[in-house]
Amino acid sequence: MIHYIIQIMAYQLLFLLVYDGVLKRETFFNWNRGYLLTTSILAVIIPFIKIDWFKTAIPQDYVIRLPEVFIGNAKPIALNPVVIDAQQAIDVQWSWSSLLVLGSGVMFFVFLRKLFEIFKSYKAGEKQQANGVTIVKVANSKTAFSFFNHIFIGDLIEEQEQQTILKHEWVHVTHKHSWDMLLFEFFKMAFWYNPLVYMYQHRMTELHEFIADKEAAKQQGKKQYYLSLLSQTFNTKKIAFINPFFKQSLIKKRIVMLQKSKSKQVNLFKYVLLVPMVLAMLVYASCSQDNTAVSAEEAPQQQSILAHIEALKESIAAKGTMTPEEENALKALVVLTSEEGLNHAYYDAVKTDIEIPFGVVEKVPQFTDADCQGDKKVKTECFNWKMNALISGNFNTDIAKGLGLTGLQKIAVYFKIDANGHVTDVKCRAAHPELEKEAKRVVNLLPQMIPGEQQGKKVAVAYYLPIKFQVND
Structure with missing residues (x-):
């Protein structure tokens, strides 16, 4: 479990570093949105993906480890045995699991409370339909936000400003931005202890505002839109998964992005960086798979065989022909992988090149004068x-x-x-x-x-x- 959590956080950190360092300043807002959505999901599922093609065995020397030989006074120190209460170990593990579940439960409760606040605004507000979107007028309020197919707007906002806000929030609705926010709310419930999830959501919120500003400004004109952003301060509800029109911390960034020149199309190639990153993560996830399915006796033989295969492939590819040593290595590989095993016809020619791991050797070496009977x-x-x-x-x-x-x-x-x-x-x-x-x-x-x-x-x-x-x- 811990290894899985560490992998998720490492992948998310790498994805966010690339986003902040390379992609964030580009005006490809929808591309950036896709990047954040894709990488947030990939970071969670990659640790579970095991691709056999990526697996490479690291050659190891499998040997019999003999007991240490202590000469003279160098005797091992006998320590008192440490007795671990099995029930205590279970309790500790249960405590950590309980903490994770408890945290998720708290986040779920907070999520339900936010939904209840929206529901209250919906029930109390005056509703009207416009092109399939429900506009909810919130009484005695200057709030302005959208949630899925609903736009909430306070009745204390001036009529002219309401039109600007509706155009902005309409973009959030048509681009289905609430689904993005809901995804990160689920991530927060599952990984409430992970600060990178909150960073992801913050960056997605910024992107949503940039996208909505860009589309709304096309209809109204940038100059007038700037004035709309600066002229009013709305009472925004502090709900992470809604799309508020006015948020103090984002106003400056939104205006800067509106003024920024459109990025060159060639900069789209920056998103290709995602490919090698994902491949590297898949390689790591595949190679870090627990190999407990392979028995201790089989593992040395399999890794030895893979080592021979890789060495032969590299050598033959480089030279195009086989040397006598390579030919013997290939014959040894045939012996190790064939059903006949050491009874194969090639064995006598290559027996000096084959070592049998101790885990599978049937009869271990013995001193000639050793009177050792038994198994x-x-x-x-x-x-x-x-x-x-x-x-x-x-x-x-x-x-x-x-x-x-x-x-x-x-x-x-x-x-x-x-x-x-x-x-x-x-x-x-x-x-x-x-x-x-x-x-x-x-x-x-x-x-x-x-x-x-x-x-x-x-x-x-x-x-x-x-x-x-x-x-x-």
């Missing part, structure tokens, strides 16, 4: 115990003292037990090259082992081994 779990624990004994018994911790190192030292070791049982491809990472060298030396002391097996075939298996030891001052 895969028992054999794995036996392997770990012997590995720990070999490393801790042979690692020279005095090297760190000679280098002047103090405190807890950590070394990450990566290696592979190939299909012949030999330790290969040893790689280390530590605070000093000498520690890496020592770790590599100790790991290379491992004897030839019984290799892992998959589908009756001996296979290579990769490992990750963390080593820790304490150097006292």
Whole structure:
């Protein structure tokens, strides 16, 4: 839920930044209206859109993570278990959910109250029809606004000004601006905690006034229309989803926009910016999909296959022909994806290029002298115990003292037990090259082992081994 909310806010922020920085000053008011409507909806639905074509697997090394080897006094600290009350956790989650629902309920109540105010004005006012629009005269008032197919106008406004207002509000009615405002009211009820929704509504309100002013000024003339804007101050109801004729904070902007020269048609290309933005968001939303549907055993194999596919596509596209290495990689891919698996005819030619993830390997590698009987779990624990004994018994911790190192030292070791049982491809990472060298030396002391097996075939298996030891001052 939190991830979804963050995505919505991030998308809305990006859309609004583009609007304020690139589009807002253009006189393409209807285009801007479409932009705000479209992006406000897209920001809400994009997180739910998952397009398989966009999904790309990031290659990862899937290895067996061995238990940490603690040498000397570097023992793990035993902490008291932290007991979490399940009911307490549920209560906390319920509280947050309740807060969201409560906020939405309050906003819904406010929405109903606003509707009731409009309904009261409608019931009390004198009504008349004009070209399918209901004009409601509000007694003893200077209010002026429109709501869907209704125009509300106070009877204290002078007749001449009423005509100007009616032309303006007529545009709101014919352009169905109330639907826009209603949409943002629903967004406010669902996302009452999101300030960007309120910013969206404010910008839409501005656009509605610019559109109505532009159309009304065509009928009346700009000079006379300016005078109408400046000569009267109407008592506007503070209802967010109506279209008020006069709003103090917008008067200056409305006059500036009326005076502004029409934007050049070439500037319409700015709206093309929406395309790459939406594509980028779709890519992110698709790639951030939770992959829990793929089991832990299947995921490494799938990602390894995708990595091979991408590498082959790029290489073949660049050269037009395949090198022997690329041909072997393609054969390995065929082996991994075929129903025959490791029994495929290509396997013998490419077995050195294939590593089976620990999650799916049927028989894990074993020491030749290990008397370990039992299932895969028992054999794995036996392997770990012997590995720990070999490393801790042979690692020279005095090297760190000679280098002047103090405190807890950590070394990450990566290696592979190939299909012949030999330790290969040893790689280390530590605070000093000498520690890496020592770790590599100790790991290379491992004897030839019984290799892992998959589908009756001996296979290579990769490992990750963390080593820790304490150097006292």
